[in-house]
Amino acid sequence: MRRSKMRGRCLCGATRFEVDPPVQTCVNCHCESCRRQCSAPMTTYIGVLDTQWRWTSEAPKVYKSSPGVERTFCENCGTPLSFRSEKMSGVMHLYVAAMDEPEKFEPTLHVAYEEKLPWLKLADNLPTCIGPDYTRG
Numbered sequence: 329m330r331r332s333k334m335r336g337r338c339l340c341g342a343t344r345f346e347v348d349p350p351v352q353t354c355v356n357c358h359c360e361s362c363r364r365q366c367s368a369p370m371t372t373y374i375g376v377l378d379t380q381w382r383w384t385s386e387a388p389k390v391y392k393s394s395p396g397v398e399r400t401f402c403e404n405c406g407t408p409l410s411f412r413s414e415k416m417s418g419v420m421h422l423y424v425a426a427m428d429e430p431e432k433f434e435p436t437l438h439v440a441y442e443e444k445l446p447w448l449k450l451a452d453n454l455p456t457c458i459g460p461d462y463t464r465g
Contacts, residue, residue, distance in 0.1 A: 335384075336427040338402035338409060344385040345409070345422065347376050352419060354433045358448075359440035359460050365399050365408045369448050372424040372435055373411070375462075381420055416463050437462055 334347040352375040362371040388400035388409050396414035401407060410422045424430045438444070441456035 334427060334429070334432070336409075336422060338388070338405055338407035338426065340402065340405035340407070342386055342404045343383065343388045343402040343407070343409060345426075346382055346384050347374070347422065348380040351376050351380075351433070353437070353462060354424065354435050355437045355439050355462055356435045356454070357439050357460060358442075358444040360443055361393055361397070361399075362411070362440075362460075363443075363445075365393070365401075365411070366423065366425075369445050370438075372433070373421040374424060374427075374433055375416070375419045375421050378418050378420060381422065413460070415461055419463075 334349060335344065336347070337344040354372065354374045356370050356372050358370045363369060389403040391399045391401065393399050397411060399411045400409045402409065407426065408423060409426050410420055412420055424433045427433065435454060438450070438454055438456045439462050440460045442458050
């Protein structure tokens with residue numbers, strides 16, 4: 329993964345962010361909450377330490393989707409941008425699709441694999457994790 333500063337934004341460009349590498353992880357998430365937030369069969373996100381990222385324009389709207397979990401989105405265009413969980417404290421999870429160069433990130437793990445939609449066929453041979461907390465080892 330890249331060493332130079334990485335940037336991302338929402339669809340309309342009103343909400344922008346910057347990330348200093350390295351990222352902690354890049355995973356595909358199959359949990360129902362991520363699928364619903366992004367209206368997608370799965371999502372891909374990077375985990376970044378709190379000291380390594382910042383909003384560089386107006387901050388997004390925050391939605392508390394469940395106890396201990398916050399999700400952000402652009403108030404103007406609705407683009408989902410991130411989620412944060414108290415269980416994985418100190419890390420912001422930014423959606424790869426919001427990055428300026430999403431092709432630079434390659435997932436290494438599927439999380440919440442037990443929630444994967446049955447019709448989604450995967451042939452990437454990546455390891456899987458039960459539940460969304462990839463930090464449990």
